[in-house]
Amino acid sequence: MSDPLVYPKSGRRSQNCPQQTHLKLTENGLVWQENGNRQSLSSDEILGVEKMSGNPLGFVVSACPTIARRSWEPRRSPRTRTLYKKAFICKSEAQRSRWVGAIAAALPDNPRRRWWVAVNPVSGRRRGWQIFEQVRPVLEAAGVQLTAIATTHPGHVRDLVRNIDLSQYDGLALVGGDGIVHEAIAGLASREDAENALKTPIAPIPAGTGNGLCKALLDAATEAYDPIAAALAIAKGRPRPLDLAAIAHRGRRYYSLLSLSWAIVSEVDIHSERLRFLGSLRTDLYAIWQILKLPTYRARFSFLPYDRANLLTENHLKNSQTLEKDWQTIEAEFIVFWAMNVPWSAYNLKPAPLAHLSDGAIDVVAIRRGVSRWQVLRAFLKCATGDHLTLPGVEYYKVAAFTLDPFVQNSIISLDGEAIAADSVNIEVLPGKARVMSLETTI
Numbered sequence: 471m472s473d474p475l476v477y478p479k480s481g482r483r484s485q486n487c488p489q490q491t492h493l494k495l496t497e498n499g500l501v502w503q504e505n506g507n508r509q510s511l512s513s514d515e516i517l518g519v520e521k522m523s524g525n526p527l528g529f530v531v532s533a534c535p536t537i538a539r540r541s542w543e544p545r546r547s548p549r550t551r552t553l554y555k556k557a558f559i560c561k562s563e564a565q566r567s568r569w570v571g572a573i574a575a576a577l578p579d580n581p582r583r584r585w586w587v588a589v590n591p592v593s594g595r596r597r598g599w600q601i602f603e604q605v606r607p608v609l610e611a612a613g614v615q616l617t618a619i620a621t622t623h624p625g626h627v628r629d630l631v632r633n634i635d636l637s638q639y640d641g642l643a644l645v646g647g648d649g650i651v652h653e654a655i656a657g658l659a660s661r662e663d664a665e666n667a668l669k670t671p672i673a674p675i676p677a678g679t680g681n682g683l684c685k686a687l688l689d690a691a692t693e694a695y696d697p698i699a700a701a702l703a704i705a706k707g708r709p710r711p712l713d714l715a716a717i718a719h720r721g722r723r724y725y726s727l728l729s730l731s732w733a734i735v736s737e738v739d740i741h742s743e744r745l746r747f748l749g750s751l752r753t754d755l756y757a758i759w760q761i762l763k764l765p766t767y768r769a770r771f772s773f774l775p776y777d778r779a780n781l782l783t784e785n786h787l788k789n790s791q792t793l794e795k796d797w798q799t800i801e802a803e804f805i806v807f808w809a810m811n812v813p814w815s816a817y818n819l820k821p822a823p824l825a826h827l828s829d830g831a832i833d834v835v836a837i838r839r840g841v842s843r844w845q846v847l848r849a850f851l852k853c854a855t856g857d858h859l860t861l862p863g864v865e866y867y868k869v870a871a872f873t874l875d876p877f878v879q880n881s882i883i884s885l886d887g888e889a890i891a892a893d894s895v896n897i898e899v900l901p902g903k904a905r906v907m908s909l910e911t912t913i
C-alpha cells in the first residue's frame with residue numbers, strides 16, 4: 471500500500487516537518503520521507519497501530535526500534551531499543567481507517583496476549599516496579615493484557631504459580647532476578663498438572679542483580695541487555711525450549727534453570743548478599759576477597775559426559791576430559807565448581823560460553839587446587855567475556871548428569887542463587903522441559 475496523501479505530525483516539532491510525505495506499506499514494514507530523509511520501521515519492530523485520540527484524522531504507530539550507537543559504544547555491541555511513537559495525519563477519516571486497517575492486518579497475529587506478571591519490588595536496587603512501569607507501555611502498545619501483582623515475601627511467586635488458573639494466561643512474566651524465575655519454575659513443577667504447566671511460556675524482565683537467564687536469552691538473539699528488549703520478547707517473540715536440571719538432595723527434588731555452584735563460587739553468591747547495598751559490585755568485591763583467601767574444598771565429582779564432542783573446538787578440548795559414554799569420577803580439592811545450564815550466570819558473567827539453552831547438557835567449569843591466586847583472579851576477570859576456557863587450570867566438562875559429594879563440613883551449595891546445605895547432590899538434565907520467550911529468529 472502506498473499513499474501520497476498522508477501528512478506527518480511530530481507533536482511540538484510539527485512546524486519543522488515537511489508538509490507532505492509519502493507513506494508506503496511494504497512487506498518489510500513502513501517507509502516514509504521526513505525532512506528529506508528516508509525513514510522506516512520494520513514489521514519486526516512495529517508493536518501496533520491505533521487511531522489518535524482527539525484528532526479524527528490521525529493515527530499513531532508504536533514501535534521498538536534500535537537506537538543509533540553512541541560514539542563511545544563498541545561497534546560490536548548490540549544496539550539498545552526504545553519505545554517510539556510516530557503520528558501520521560490523513561486527509562480524511564476514510565483514509566485513516568484504511569491505513570489503520572492495513573497496518574494492523576500486516577502485523578503478524580500475536581497468539582499470546584494474556585500475561586500474568588509478578589513484580590518483585592525489592593529485587594536488585596528495588597526498582598522492580600519502576601522497571602515494570604517502563605516496559606508496560608511497550609506491552610500495552612502491542613495489545614498485551616496484563617494482570618500484575620507485586621510480591622510481598624520470599625516464596626510468594628512459587629505459591630501463586632502453584633495455584634494459578636493457567637488457562638487464563640498465555641504466559642508468566644517475572645520482573646525481578648533469577649530468584650523469582652526459579653520460584654515460578656518450582657511453582658509450576660509442584661502442580662498436579664506439572665508436565666503441561668511447565669510448558670507455560672516464561673519471560674524474565676531484568677530488575678535483579680544478576681539476571682543470567684534474561685541475559686542468556688537476549689544475547690542469543692543478539693539483543694542488548696535491557697528491559698525494553700526483554701519486553702519485546704513477550705510482544706514479538708516466540709517460546710523456545712529451555713533445559714531444566716532436576717536435582718536430588720536429601721530426599722527432596724529441586725529444579726534449576728541457571729546454575730549449581732559450590733566452593734568459592736557459592737560462597738560469593740550467597741555470602742555476598744550481606745553487601746547487597748553495593749549492587750552488582752558486591753559479587754566482585756567478595757570474589758576478590760575469596761581469591762585472596764583461596765580456600766579449597768574436597769569433593770568427589772562423578773559425571774556422565776555429554777556425547778557432542780563437535781560442540782567443542784580443539785582449544786577447548788585441551789581442557790576437557792575425554793568424552794566417553796561412561797561415568798567418570800574425579801576426587802579432588804576444588805577451588806571453583808560451577809555447573810551451568812545457560813552461558814551467563816549474571817548479565818556480566820559468562821562462565822559457560824559453550825552452554826546452550828536447550829542442548830540437553832550441563833556445562834561444568836572447575837578449577838582444582840594447584841593454581842596460583844593470580845591464575846584464579848585472571849580466570850575470574852576473563853569470565854566476564856567467557857574467555858577463560860584456555861587459561862591454565864580451567865577445566866570444562868559438558869555432562870548429561872553428575873553427582874557431587876562434598877567432603878567439607880559447613881559449606882553451602884548455591885542453586886540458582888538460593889542456598890542449600892552442601893551434601894550429596896545428583897543432577898540430571900531434563901531436555902527442553904520448560905519454555906521461555908525469545909527474540910531469536912532461528913530456534
Ligand SMILES: Nc1ncnc2c1ncn2[C@@H]1O[C@H](COP(=O)(O)OP(=O)(O)OP(=O)(O)O)[C@@H](O)[C@H]1O
Pocket residue numbers: 590591592593594595621622623624625626645646647648649650651653677678679680681682887
Ligand atoms: N516482597 C519481597 N520481600 C522480600 N523478599 C522477596 C519479596 N519478593 C520476592 N522476594 C524474594 O527475593 C529473592 C530474590 O529475588 P530476585 O531474584 O527477584 O532478585 P535478586 O536476588 O536481586 O536478583 P538475582 O537473583 O538476579 O540476583 C527471591 O528469592 C524471592 O523469594
